[in-house]
Amino acid sequence: MSKVISVANIKGGVAKTTTAANLGVGLARKGKRVLLIDLDPQGSLSLGLGVRKNKELPYTVSTVFQKVINEIEIGEDEGIIHNDEGVDILPSNQSLRVVEQQLDEVMSKEHVFEEYIESVRDSYDFIIIDCNPGVDNLILNALTCCDSVLIPSPPEYLCVEGLQEIIRIVGKVKKRLNRKIKIEGVLLTIVNGRTNIAKDIMNKMEEAYGQHLKIFQTVIPESVKAKEAVANGISVYKQSPKSSVSLAYESFVREVLDNE
Ligand code: ADP
Numbered sequence: 001m002s003k004v005i006s007v008a009n010i011k012g013g014v015a016k017t018t019t020a021a022n023l024g025v026g027l028a029r030k031g032k033r034v035l036l037i038d039l040d041p042q043g044s045l046s047l048g049l050g051v052r053k054n055k056e057l058p059y060t061v062s063t064v065f066q067k068v069i070n071e072i073e074i075g076e077d078e079g080i081i082h083n084d085e086g087v088d089i090l091p092s093n094q095s096l097r098v099v100e101q102q103l104d105e106v107m108s109k110e111h112v113f114e115e116y117i118e119s120v121r122d123s124y125d126f127i128i129i130d131c132n133p134g135v136d137n138l139i140l141n142a143l144t145c146c147d148s149v150l151i152p153s154p155p156e157y158l159c160v161e162g163l164q165e166i167i168r169i170v171g172k173v174k175k176r177l178n179r180k181i182k183i184e185g186v187l188l189t190i191v192n193g194r195t196n197i198a199k200d201i202m203n204k205m206e207e208a209y210g211q212h213l214k215i216f217q218t219v220i221p222e223s224v225k226a227k228e229a230v231a232n233g234i235s236v237y238k239q240s241p242k243s244s245v246s247l248a249y250e251s252f253v254r255e256v257l258d259n260e
C-alpha cells in the first residue's frame, strides 16, 4: 500500500522543505520507493536536492496540472527526475504561480492533482508533497489528494498560531474534500534545546494537543549542517552522516515507518 503525505504549514520558514527532502531520502535509504513532489513555486525542494536550473526545465509539476486540466494522457515516469540519493523528484518552478491562478477557472479545481496522484500511486511506497505556505489552490489540491498531513513547526509562540490554522483547514478539508485525510503528526523542527522558551512551548504544545494529535518523539535540532546540505543540493545524511540533525531525521523516519 502506498502512502501520500503532504508536508504543510501555513507559515514559511518552519522546515517544511527540509523535512520533506530528508524524510524522502531517509525512506529511500530504507529501501522504499519514494516520489518527492515540489508543490511550491519557489522550487526550494528541487534546488535543495540538486535540481539546478529549474527555471529552464521543460517539464515540471506545472506541466502535470496543465495536462490533467486539458485531459492529455501523462506517460509513466514523465517529467520525473531520478536523483542519485535514490528518490524520484517531480520538480517545480515559478510557472506554478500561473497554474495556481488558472485553477480558479477549472471545475472541481481542488481535485485536479488527485487525478495525477492516483495514476502514479501504485509505483511508489511513499509520495511526499512539499507544500507552499499560506492557503491557496495548490495546498488545497495537496490536501485533497493525500492520506495524511505532516506538520513541521518550530517551538515558537508565533508558530503555534500557524499550527492551529493548519489544523483548522485540515478539518474543513476532511468535511468537504477528502474524508480519509488524517494528521500524521507534528514534528518539532529547528529546536534550540538550550533555550527555556523552546522547552516551555514544547511542554505547552504537548499539553494543548498531545491527547488529540501525535507529536513525534523525535525533535529536529537546529544545526548549520541542515543549511549546508541545502546549499550543496544534498540530504543531511550525505552532508554529514553523524551530525545531530542527520541522526534526528533518521530517528524521525523510523517513527514514520512505525506509524504504518
Ligand atoms: P519552509 O519550507 O517551511 O519554508 P525550509 O525547510 O526552507 O522551510 O527551512 C527554512 C530555513 O531554515 C532554511 O534556510 C533551512 O536551511 C533552515 N533550516 C531548516 N531546518 C533547519 C535546522 N534543523 N537547523 C537549522 N536550520 C534549518
Ligand code: MG
Pocket (backbone or CB within 6 Å): 016, 017, 018, 040, 044, 130, 131, 132
Ligand atoms: Mg518550503
